[in-house]
Amino acid sequence: MSKDFTTREENYSKWYNDLVIKADLAENSAVRGCMVIKPYGYSIWEKMQAALDKMFKDTGHENAYFPLFIPKSFFSKEASHVEGFAKECAVVTHYRLKTAPDGKIVVDEDAKLEEELIVRPTSETIIWDTYRNWIQSYRDLPLLINQWANVVRWEMRTRLFLRTAEFLWQEGHTAHATKQEAIEEAEKMLNVYADFAENFLALPVLKGVKTENERFAGAIETYCIEALMQDGKALQAGTSHFLGQNFAKAFDVKFTGKDGKQEYVWATSWGVSTRLMGALIMAHSDDNGLVLPPKLAPNQVVIVPIYKTDEELAKLNEKASEIKKSLEALNIRVKYDNRDTYKPGWKFAEYEFKGVPVRIAIGPRDLENGTVEVARRDTKEKKSYQQVDLAHKIEHLLGQIQSNLYQKALSFREQNTTNVDTWDEFVNQIEGKGGFVYAHWDGTKETEELIKDKTKATIRCIPLDNKKEDGKCILTGKPSTQRVVFARAY
RNA sequence: CGGGGUGUAGCGCAGCCUGGUAGCGUACUUGCAUGGGGUGCAAGGGGUCGUGGGUUCAAAUCCCGCCACCCCGACCA
Structure with a gap:
């Protein structure tokens, strides 16, 4: 079954793929980009779900379920959100098939939908459209809801667990009366994810915020946990977003405060996906196969x-x-x-x-x-x-x-985390061993993109516990007040 | 969508160049032996050769079209 298994050194990416398939975790399906999660893999996912679900409930959240389909018009309501997801949406246009004269089954053109439905790539829009009716008063807040669901993002290139066209995840969507409370919620859930990663996945993660470039479409601030894989590449393992009032404004969700005044609601959303399976596999496994942390192993x-x-x-x-x-x-x-x-x-x-x-x-x-x-x-x-x-x-x-x-x-991770101060050092590190590279950056989008074009390295995050330190941008030499974390990423 | 590659038994592959009744390894079934790190021997079952067309007495093999998948880029949790 697993003889002739590729080693990590030979070909890391093949090692990963072979491991997933030969350890019976998942396989490619007949549908492009979509995987079948096999019983052994699914039972690990169930363990993750159970642990996370308990953590969510312990922090006051409840589960609910929203539709798989989202009317197309909902997406146009939040401008940057639609921009972020437009290029990877699956769209339902018809609701009926028929038998053609030649005996083949075809789409019935007479059954065209009045308004196309988007298969959810994420549920902010349908959820905030629903929240409008749920929230009237400050007494209805906070609204703390989580959903376990599947979502679809039509990715061009897919890899088992790490990037599939359809994936399983949870998405929390909360509504708050104040900005401060929403920010605290986003940070709280980031900490829940970090705890989960460390205590269950046995995987240390960096907690930080994304740069504007890497931010979730529609968010004011994106918090993330970043993990380092054995090949020196980073993996974003979870994100938590402070959405400000963007979605409340787009979907007209207001509440009346104690003072009788109406105000828009403050929002967060946060999610982790079956990608965590990929993180788990890549973090610990070796050339003899999978290595599972006891807390998530189906059989201990x-x-x-x-x-x-x-x-x-x-x-x-x-x-x-x-x-x-x-x-x-x-x-x-x-x-x-x-x-x-x-x-x-x-x-x-x-x-x-x-x-x-x-x-x-x-x-x-x-x-x-x-x-x-x-x-x-x-x-x-x-x-x-x-x-x-x-x-x-x-x-x-x-x-x-x-x-x-x-x-x-x-x-x-410690052995593969380095500080660099010059461009040459930076390139050597990124193209050599990889890992997390702390370097000064001038804070501009342009520089960030230039660095990405030249080296494929992206800013993974600005760590939350970052200390201020004066320095010069590795690329432009302009002044900088702190180091940020660069890496090549999945 | 651009560049490269591959479709032959459940899986991994050979055969194709030079057309002539489909083969190897593994897995599977059966029997005997074996049993402290992937056991050995023997017998057996299983394939519209991705798909449509063309050339030919004859096509897995030659020619043309199509489809699917994989790898590398652009996109991304």
């Missing part, structure tokens, strides 16, 4: 029996079930694989490839000695453990693996 532990005879298997079944139960009592997700159709070595390789954090092998020798063999996926280390109190030891080990993955990713 797999138990493999080693035996020759049916009698041995019967004894091992008994012992393994006992171990399985003791682990499950601690809420550890365990699979016992006693299929006779595959050999132990095959199973070892298989679970390793699928990233199961801990493998327990147990054979006749272990039964005699009261031991098991425990192998951890992150370090590939194998150790013999006494069966006594095994469940607690495994629980502890899972915690260690989770934090080890985070530490490893963190030190990778």
Whole structure:
């Protein structure tokens, strides 16, 4: 199944693609740019959803659902928003098919829609059109709503999980009485994303704001979390937008304040997508396959029996079930694989490839000695453990693996973060090792675009915890007050 | 949309140049042996050769059109 697997060094991009397919996470579908998420991949996504959904609810949000289709006219209401999405919209123009004289199924031209429907690329417009009726008074605020949905953006080039024409995500859309409160909400949700990335994905992220160029279409401020992948490229892992009153004005959403005066509502929106799957895969996996952090692994532990005879298997079944139960009592997700159709070595390789954090092998020798063999996926280390109190030891080990993955990713990021002060250094760094490059920039759109044209590097963000520092723009030499983070990105 | 490439068994590929009844590896099925890191041997099943047309006694192979997918650019979470 996974022999002859491409290594990261040979071809990082092929490694990623092969990994996604061979680890059974997803595959390309019959539809251009759209993937099928397979059960194993989907179960990881479900784990992410569950964790995020809880975090959203713990911060006061509720789930709702809005239509897949958005009337075309809605898009024209917020000028910069439509501009940002116009080039990648799927449009529904007809509502009926018919059989042509030659027997082929064709679109019935008589069934043309009065107004075309856009398949949502994001839901601000339909949601704000709805909010108009929901919000009258300051008592209706804040309105804190999240939606789990699929969206469509007709991308020209797609890659499994990282960029697909249709993807799954959540989008939060909140309405507030004051500017300050909306900004706090946008920042709060950015922190939720950062916590999630660090605690569940085991992935350290930079928190920052986007430059005007990179800002979400229709936003006043776009906050983001940026992660560094093993090939030195950055991945935007989540965004949170302060939308000001742009959408309230476009959709005429006003509320009456305590003072009896009418004012436009302040808005935020924030989202993360199945792209997080891509981040997860690229952050930790190695040339032996997937490496999953225990908190998101569908199976945290797999138990493999080693035996020759049916009698041995019967004894091992008994012992393994006992171990399985003791682990499950601690809420550890365990699979016992006693299929006779595959050999132990095959199973070892298989679970390793699928990233199961801990493998327990147990054979006749272990039964005699009261031991098991425990192998951890992150370090590939194998150790013999006494069966006594095994469940607690495994629980502890899972915690260690989770934090080890985070530490490893963190030190990778540190090793691949550099300060540069001259253009030559900058080009060398971007074209060599890559990584996050802190450099001075004169603050103009033109310079940012010029740098992008010359090096393919973009400003990933202006970090929130940035310290002020006088310097000169690496390209123009004009004065600058702080360093910003450059990288090539996905 | 520009440049390059590929369509042959579930998957990966050879065969094409030089036309002559479709092959390899793997996966699958069956049997026997094997079993502490992808097991060996044997037998077996499976293909409108992307698609439409043309040339020819004969086309996977030669010619023309079309379609799909992949890679590199412009666009992007």
